Amino acid sequence: MRSQDQLLHSRARVRPRYALFPLEGYPCSRLPDWPGVEARVLASPALGAAFVQYLIDVKRGQAGAARADGRVETFFFVVSGGVELTVAGVTHLLQEGGYALVPPTADCAITASADSRLIVLRKAYEPLAGVTPPGLYVGDASKVAGEIYMGDAGARLQTLIPDELPYDLAMNIFTFETGHSLPYVETHVMEHGLWFLQGKGLYYLDDTWMEVERDDFIWMGPFVPQSFYATGPVASKYIYYKNVNREIPV
Ligand code: UGY
Ligand code: MN
Numbered sequence: 735m736r737s738q739d740q741l742l743h744s745r746a747r748v749r750p751r752y753a754l755f756p757l758e759g760y761p762c763s764r765l766p767d768w769p770g771v772e773a774r775v776l777a778s779p780a781l782g783a784a785f786v787q788y789l790i791d792v793k794r795g796q797a798g799a800a801r802a803d804g805r806v807e808t809f810f811f812v813v814s815g816g817v818e819l820t821v822a823g824v825t826h827l828l829q830e831g832g833y834a835l836v837p838p839t840a841d842c843a844i845t846a847s848a849d850s851r852l853i854v855l856r857k858a859y860e861p862l863a864g865v866t867p868p869g870l871y872v873g874d875a876s877k878v879a880g881e882i883y884m885g886d887a888g889a890r891l892q893t894l895i896p897d898e899l900p901y902d903l904a905m906n907i908f909t910f911e912t913g914h915s916l917p918y919v920e921t922h923v924m925e926h927g928l929w930f931l932q933g934k935g936l937y938y939l940d941d942t943w944m945e946v947e948r949d950d951f952i953w954m955g956p957f958v959p960q961s962f963y964a965t966g967p968v969a970s971k972y973i974y975y976k977n978v979n980r981e982i983p984v
Contacts, residue, residue: 745945751955752939753781754946760789768798776951777927783953785857785975787927792817792846800842800856807859808836809895809905811875811973813931815850819843821870831875833894833905840870853929853973860902860980868900875907888914897978904976910935912966919961924976926954933970936963 735758736742747754760774765788772791777783792798792815800808810819811833819826819834820843827847828834836842838859844852861867873894880890888911895901910933919938934947938961939954946952954960964970 745950747939747944748781749940750782751958752960753777753951753953754937754939754944755951756947757789757949757951765790765798767801768792769796771796771798776929777953781953782955783927784925784977785855785927787856787929787951787953787975788852788854789929789951790852790854792844792850792852794846794848794850797843797845799844800836800854802839802841805838805858806856807838807903808842809853809855809903809975810834810836810844811853811894811905813851813853813929815846815848817850817852818845818847819872820845826872828872829874833873833875835868835871835895835901835903835905837867837869839867855903855905855927855975857903857977862899862902862980865899871895871901878907880907880909883908884917886914886917889916894973899979902977902980904978905973906976907931907971907973908962910962910964910970912964912969915963916961919959921957921959923956923982924978925956926952926960926974926976928952928954928972928974931971931973933964933966933968935965935970938962 774789776787816829878892883889892907894905930950937946
């Protein structure tokens with residue numbers, strides 16, 4: 735929020751194939767299944783994305799839900815705080831870095847055990863003939879090893895969801911030491927919904943380098959050229975979604 739004697743500026747960019755949103759400038763939405771909770775819609779089909787992503791700030795004791803509709807799966811990631819997630823009568827405690835992928839067939843209830851910030855991503859699950867859809871998957875990012883990315887030990891990739899055919903999405907965390915970068919400008923059919931968790935750097939989107947920092951959101955549509963440099967002083971870290979493991983509809 736700027737005071738009345740300041741100029742208004744923004745790094746927000748909305749282009750046909752990508753968008754960059756700093757947290758400043760995001761009014762809250764009311765989500766019926768999250769009473770009284772501050773929710774921000776980061777991406778949706780109205781933007782051009784084939785998925786929906788929320789930033790949800792939930793106060794201790796507040797609650798939310800994702801209802802089984804047989805169509806949409808929901809991924810939760812605890813950016814800070816801690817929540818209780820209940821599916822099929824079983825409660826899982828998710829602390830900072832905890833996450834869960836809830837299938838479209840399961841009702842899920844969440845209660846915040848502390849003031850918490852969540853990243854929530856929803857997409858239509860794409861069934862695959864002959865492959866059994868996955869059940870609930872719960873994990874903790876602090877227990878997922880960071881693999882050296884393409885030979886650079888200064889770039890580590892954590893793969894939060896098993897990279898197996900039943901799963902049609904990837905949720906990964908990239909950590910870059912200061913001065914390290916993606917090894918090239920990549921261009922691919924998959925989309926990304928990216929939440930910047932820590933640090934700052936330069937993101938290349940389409941044909942332009944842009945400054946990014948903690949609490950920024952980036953949507954990258956199919957085939958948008960993309961790359962990243964971390965500029966420090968602390969390591970940069972972001973969590974991102976990617977649609978994977980399916981044929982491309984024609
Ligand atoms: O998995 C990825 O496509 C990743 N290398 N993209 C990115 O970080 N922008
Ligand atoms: Mn990519």
